[in-house]
Amino acid sequence: MSPLDRKLLRDIWRIKSQAAAIGVVIAVGVLMLVMMSGLVSSLEETRRAYYERYRLAEVFAPVTxxxxxxxxxxxxxxGVAAAEGRVAGDALIDIKGLSLPLQARVVSLPDYGAPTFNDVFLTDGRRPEPGNRDEILLLTSFARAHGIKPGQNLRVTIRGAQRELRVVGLAQSPEFLYLTPPGEIAPDDSRFAVVWMGRATAQAAYDMEGAFNEALLSLARGAREKAVLDAVNRRLERFGGLGAYGREDHLSDRYVSEEIRGLRSMSAVAPPIFLGVAAFLLHIVVARMVQAERGQIGLMKAFGYTNLEVGAHYLKLVLIIAIGGAIxxxxxxxxxxxxxxxVYLEYYKFPFLVFEVRPSSFVMGFVISTLSASAGGLLVLRNIFALTPAAAMRPPAPADYSRTGHIADALAERLDQPSRMVLRRLMRQPGRMAGAVMGIAAGMAISAAMTGIMSGxxxxxxxNFNFVDRSDATIAFVNPTSDxxxxxxxxxxxxxAVEPVRNVQAVLRNGLKSHRGTVEGRVPDPRLNRALDTNLRAMTMRKEGVxxxxxxxxxxxxEPGQMLTVEVREGRRPVLQIPVIGVTESLLGSPAYMELDALNRALREPGRVSGASLKIDTARSAELHQRLKNMPAVAGVSLKSDARESFRRLMDSGAGAMRYVMAAIAFIITFGIVYNSARIAQAECERDLASLRVIGFSKWEAAFVLLGELAVVALVALPAGALLGYALAFALAAGFSSDLYQIPVTYGRGDVGIATLAVLAAALLSGWLVKRDIDRTDLIVALKTRD
Incomplete structure (x- = not known):
């Protein structure tokens, strides 16, 4: 082992605590990169394999x-490679012990053989036997939520007719990766089911003998999806086509795609922040070492070591810390x-999900971490190359305090000796102090922004559940019915109280841009389910537009004032030109609202409603639930309390759970910055502190010189961190938001207060660790150290 390598090991051991703190910051950045990129690649690859193996259709074409x-x-x-028809519809499931029936989706399977598209993955039991019309498959997650096993009977209501069906198997399908009860955005395994039954059974139940109400298609290689959709719509128009759509508009695939997009967005934003901070810390540490070891650098050069060899010695130190943190x-x-x-297996119904990281993620983590760390060290190596042996072996020139003017003199008259020492250290190296301030401010900004996101x-x-939706329950009817x-x-x-609604499936277009969703008809002055403007005031539904x-x-x-094309996908399927008259701040979904009577007039279907919002007397809810259960026109009832709990679980899982991870990491990075600043300051003034002890200063007074500097830097960083956190909160809120839900920026005093406490806690912990070492300092050894 060469002398420089032995010195390298001694240097690493000497700064082991600082190296560990910097390594942790690097490790956090690489952790985020590897975890998020691994989750993205795992979700994408699993989805691709699942879709391919079980032949998820590329085009869905519902028809009356x-x-x-x-x-x-x-x-x-x-452009069409293959096509298959099937029967699908809504149903209700009556579970013993529940007052309300649960909603379900019924899907037909071929009586013989496997389906061409959207095959099922059998997790338990067997498939229904041909000719046995009472056998069904049940969605695995729903069955497990209610303890249903193969062999048990299930009471299912289809089009008002109730029958007992026998569950012979449990299954999953790529078509139902993400399931929500109708009208809701959050999944709930216990409140929505999928039932697969034989084609003949489904045709008889929905009066579809010799017919189908949904076509599934795959595209030929090189086919243009839009051209195929237009051709399919033209063919099915006379049979009540409801509008064909591609896989990207399928609700389940859309949710998974949004999750992947959110993870990819965070993986591009978060890791660079941590690795940039690590590069800054390494720059400070190496710069301090070079300054402290000027004499040693001069001796090495005098003994014949080249600039490249001496520079490589310090670069190795940087790379060891970076590579250790990356590993x-x-x-x-x-x-x-x-x-x-x-977490993802719970909310996204993959039959399997193996976390696999592509080698490129590891390579990227190593490359980015080492490059960022090297960037921090290379800036210092210029000083090594510039030093001649004679200049390096001389002490550095004393600091020039003349530039401080009369400010320092005026303050010094009012300060004691330790406080004047703190002031001189702050003014001696203002650039480094400003860097420490910005580093701590960055850590605080992450803490404050993440706290703001949690509040958001x-x-x-x-x-959504107190101001927008003030109802207790939502009812959906089987078909639009009379008011x-x-x-x-x-x-x-x-x-x-009851408030009617009319939900109409439609494609909204503005030029080349389109959105497949619903137009919701509301009463003129809704009270149970409202739309809010930008100032969170209830909006009145006006008759002249959407x-x-x-x-x-x-x-x-x-924008308001422009015309919107609305292609209605039910009833007579008219194409409407409607002016946009306002914009509402919706936090869930992407709704479009119209006044109820105006919507019905545009559809030429006066007095029709498709659902209602209810305010319920909780003392009589059981009796009401029983009455609703017996209404044949009711397709399903959703309680707001259940929807709220489902949405909270959604917010605490998946990409939403990342906010907790990032909040914890924000504290780690804050502590790393504060601790390194304190350690560097300790190393620089160790001899001064020992001198103070020798001339009679107490341990606390000597430590005050160092801790006072740390306190000033931390306090100055607080307002800068608060302002930086405000800007970062908007960027993170945009990253977490999607077409499915939007996260508002709620950055207030509470968020700044929590982040301030995190900085102060990190400063106190760092100060305690440093003071403990100061108290243990060997005064004789410290005084023998040559400046």
Whole structure:
């Protein structure tokens, strides 16, 4: 081992605590990169393999009723590789012990053989036998939520007719990776089911003998999806086509895609922050070592070591810390990614999800961490190359305090000796002090921004379920029905208020931009389910146009005053030109609102409603639930309390759970910055502190010189961190938000206060660790150290 390498090992051992702190910051950045990139690649690869193996359709074409002969015509269309028809519809499941029936989706399977598209993955039991019309498959997650096993009977209501069906197997499907009850955004395994039954059974239940109500298609290589969709819509129009759509508009795939997009966005933002801070810390540490070891550098050069050899010695120190942190970060990233897999398996119904990190993620983690760390060290190596042996072996020139003017003199008259020493140290190296301030401010900004994001998630919950939705339950009808049904609901015991709604499936277009969703008809002055403006005031539904959610208006690139094309996908399927008259701040989904009567007039269907919001007397809720259960027109009932709990679980999982991870990491990075600043200051003034002890200063007075500097730097960093956190909160809120939900920026005094406490806690812990070492300092050894 060469002398320089032996010196390298001694140097690393001497600064082991600082090296460990910097290594942790590097490890955190690499951890985030490996974990998030691994989750993205794992989700994408698992989704691709699952879709391919079980043949998820590329085009979905719902229709009111079409003869089976149309499947051959669809298969012959240019760009279509294959086509298959099936029967699908809504149903209710009656579970013993529950007062309300649960909603379900019924999907047909071929009586013989496997389906061409959207096959099922059998997790337990067997498939229904041909000719046995009472056998079904049940969604695995729903069955496990209610303890249902193969062999048990299930009471299912289809189109008002109730029958007992036998569960013979449990299954999953790529079509249902993410399931939500109708009208809700959060999944709930216990409140929504999927039932697969034989084609003949489904046709009889939905009056579809010799017909289908949904076509599934795959595209030929090189086919243009839009051209195929237009051709399919033209063919199915006379049979009540509801509008074909591609896989990217399928609700389940859309949720998974949004999750992947959010993870990819965070993986591009978070790791560079931590690695940049690590480069800054390494720059300070190496610069301090070079300054302290000027004499040693001069001796090495005098003994014949070249500039390159001496520079490589210090660069090796940087690389050892960076590579050690990168290795720890890779291992921790794998462990964290595997821990997150369980969360994704719970909410996204993959049959398996193996966390796999591509080698490129490890390479990228190593390359970025070493490059960022080297960047911090290379800036210092210039000084090494510039030093001649004679100049390096002389002490550095004393600091020039003349530039401080009369400010320092005026302050010095009012300060004691230790305080004057603190002041001189701050003014001696203002650039380094400013760097320490910005480093601590960056850590505080991350803490404050993440606390603000947590508050934003809570704000989303509060606004949506207390201000926007003030109902207790939402009812969906099987088909749009007469508004006389609302009068029937109002007469039911336990109903305090009823507010009708009309939800219409439609494609909204503005030029080349489009969105597949719904237009919601509301009463002129809604009280139970409201739309809010930018000032969170209730908006009145006006008859002259449509009100769009802000996220939807941005997606369509449309503003109030412009005309919106609405292609209705039900009933007579008219194409409407409606002016946009306002924008609402919707936090869930991307709704479009119209006044109820105006919407019905545009559809030429006066007095029709498709659902209602209810305010309920909780004392009579059981009686009301039983009455609703017996209404044949009711397709499902959703309680707001259940929806709220489901949404909270959604916010605490997946990408939403990352806010807790990043909040914890923010404290780690804050502590790393504060601790390194304190350690560097201790190393620089160790001889001065020992001198103070020898001339009679107490341990506390001597430590005050160092801790006072740390306190000033931390206090100056607080306002800078608060301002930086405000800007960062907007960037993070945009990253967490999606078309499915939006996170408002709620950056207030509480968020700044929590981040301030994190900085102060890190400063106190760092100060205690440093003071403990100061108290243990060998005064004789410290005084023998040559400046």
């Amino acid at each position: 009723r079409a003869p089976e002969s149309m499947i051959d015509e669809l298969a012959d269309l240019p 720890a970060g890779c291992l921790a990233g794998i462990a964290a990614g595997r821990a997150m897999v369980g 998630f809570d704000e989303t919950m509060d606004l 006389k049904t609302i009068l029937e609901l109002q007469r039911m015991p336990g109903v305090i 009100i769009l959610a802000a996220s939807l208006a941005r997606k369509l690139d449309i």
